[in-house]
Amino acid sequence: MDEDSRYEAVRSRDGRFDGAFFFAVGTTGIYCRPSCPAVTPKRRNVRFFPTAAAAQGAGFRACRRCRPDAVPGSAEWNVRADVVGRAVRLIADGVVDREGVAGLAARLGYSARQVQRQLTGELGAGPVALARAQRAHTARVLLQTTGLPVTEIGFAAGFASVRQFNDTVRAVYAATPSELRAAAPRGGRAARRTATPTAGIPLRLAHRGPYRPGPVFDLLEREAVKGIEDVTGIPGTRTYRRTLRLPYGTGITAVDEHPGTAHTGSGAHPGGWLDARIHLTDLRDLTTAVQRLRRLFDLDADPYAVDERLGADTRLAPLVAARPGLRSPGTADPDELAVRALVGRDEAARLVQRYGKTLDAPCGTLTHLFPEPAALAGAEPEGALGALTAALADGAVRLDPGADRDDAADALRAVPGLDARTIAGIRTRALGDPDVAPPGPDLPDSWRPWRSYALNHLRAAGELEYS
Template sequence: MEWDFERCYRAVDSRDPRFDGWFYTGVFSTGIYCRPSCPAVTPKRENVRFFPSAAAAKRAGLRACRRCRPDAAPGSPDWNTRADVVGRAMRLIGDGVVDREGVPGLAGRLGYTERHLHRMLVAEVGAGPLALARAQRAQTARILIETTGLGLAEIAFAAGFGSVRQFNETIREVYAVSPSELRAGRTRQRGGTSPNPDPSGTVGAINLRLAYRPPLHADALLEFLALRAVPGVEKVTGGTYRRGLRLPHGPATVALTPLPGHVAAELRLADVRDLAPAVARCRRLLDLDADPDAVDGLLGADPALAEAVAKEPGVRVPRAVDGFEMAVRAIVGQQISVAGARTTLARLVAAASATPDEEDGAGEEDGAPEPALRPFPSAAQILALPDSAFGMPASRRATIRAVAGAVAAGDLDLDPGTDRAELVRRLVALPGIGPWTAGYVALRALGDPDVFLATDLGVRHGAAALGLPSTPTTLDAYAERWRPWRSYAVIRLWRTQ
């Protein structure tokens, strides 16, 4: 999205929260940077400069405003929707790849040299991969300082810093206070209550507020997830979605409750180093970084969808926390009902749980609200299952085994930073995977905003209910007017049938 000074300044002057995360306001007279909706007095034009990322503002020598918390703003919709190298890099950085694999690992995943990747990110985002990862570490550290009773040295390494000294310097640079002062300030705001009074220092639940751009049609999200919830992995009760997660350093459980202005998240992690990827995956699952105004504006301009958009603004695309899980779901769901797919998946989960891998079971202590919830089985667990555990035709079982084998061998990458066109090409090359399955994986696992499933029976029924063409060829041609948001049109058609 192209921005000019006047447009950005008008957004800041009106304190419009829709622009939070799109850009950041640097105020050089005070040395801070803010989100556009910051309630502070609008700065003078001559003192302002706009930045495409928080890391770029930090690179310019500015510190984060402690009033509006710009590091907690919704992410830019660009990084979830763009399929180019920069968009893919931002998704991988958000998932913690730089912390786990370094810049060489990030560059290797994207197929570019470190130097060229650095140049591309600086040109578009205003900072290189190390600076972007460092900004994320600072935010992760702040969350741990304010919401847990961990010692500051433990937090330093949990957040990904190489040393306590680097941690202290970064927190001072970003927030203009020391880590201990940051914790003391948060304690005062809570009326003297420490973040975690447990004298053992055990980390319990980490409670966060995940911001989004309104409107958010929470009921549509929860209904979609509840209908497809796999017993043993996920559950929707009382307006809260709960599930098990498989994270880089161990399993976790998460509870997500949509509320006005934010989603309340309760995370229970086996390893606090997984905080950043857990948050990134929860945001991705609920499509919290979307720009509903842009999506609804285009879809609502079509008379066929106008009434549905007006009635239910802010419908999101439920995405995924695990690409392999979504691929298995798509294969199981071929030519059977949603209820039937759920039953089959529940059998797979139960069979895999009977022979857990070495990480399963961690993170289910300390009074976790749903100790029965586990991560979806890994590729290795699926491969280890006997044929009798699948309960499906042999051809479909062979397809799942082929995908699991390719993932386990590193030949198939289902992470959000994967090249979308290349993934679709690799998927359809596998036996038993056609355009519908590959498209469904791209829509939900990769978050591609422009997938249209013209052959899907639910999509066709929804189109017919709206008086639209319902044959795949004619419907696909009609859907061209919904670019680049055809994935959102699919969700709306599913809700219409």
């Protein structure tokens, strides 16, 4: 898009582009999402930015009306397999907060200077600025949805000091943390009375465009492993729950099937959200937990781009028309997904009961964490399972958000006992690759770069079996 077409998207309040770019108004010092309901500013006063961090770095503060920090992530950076896309996924997972820029660069195999240059060139902000914007958003969520002390929230959001926390919140939101808390929407104030680390933090996981939760929840229910997952309720009102192993502790999360809808923008399906609640033993894990849920439910996808390409195909057109916004689910734990893809549901349940760590505070049927690769490699070193878990444990196979997809696939092919279909499933789900073609009939090139989504349409229509 050029700047004129971006301005047209702003003028029509087109929610399809929320998260794809941001605009700022020089006369007010505020930046917004394209679908902001405020009066459209004059073209000469508008500047465009690829990220919220870039707008913040230019001195603009977030609009209190459209809350641009809460939009879905850009689909481009989550789909791309290059160093910029990999870096953005790692930053979203909290790597800069935990390991610094040097740690991010080491994971990518580049120097810190190279990473800074590439991110700044494409995103208008470096890794520190991108992480800072993410910390500010986490802080706002905690301020407006929990009753935690302000000082505790600053450290939970990832800030190194109270002063850094206060300065960042003032710069991004033009308000002190206490003022930001007082300005919470009515729903946030009501939730704050009961939201604690033990009661859970209520969240809205935003998505753009239409979203078809039914097939996603069908898949999760079909695959649910006893002890770490469960799905309750009837289709249309189900709740998916699971345990999470996180960098600082553990978590239990619940996500509801029935989506909320945001009636903004000019499109028929401007976007919406899935309601979630996250229980954490350490609040510093909030950002990471949210990002892992977003990958699991494929919430940062661009359904408009997917449906436009696949809907132009004669075979797929009626399937896309019947299920607009169908997603390609990922995983909350890539290593776990790889093991489960190899051994299947029943064997995975056995591994959980035998080797999984028991939660300090079980919640109903959720009693365990999935065993770590190192524990499995030591306990059952033989066969394909032993080979895979050893490769995951020693880093020969990397499936984290910053992993190179081609390198990971090559490493998986070197693991004895993994067939091509299993590797394709791991690449689709664990690595979030939108364009995977498993062995079998050739898939048309016209389905690229969305072949993973095309296969999900065929499965949902009963034309292809789930494997």
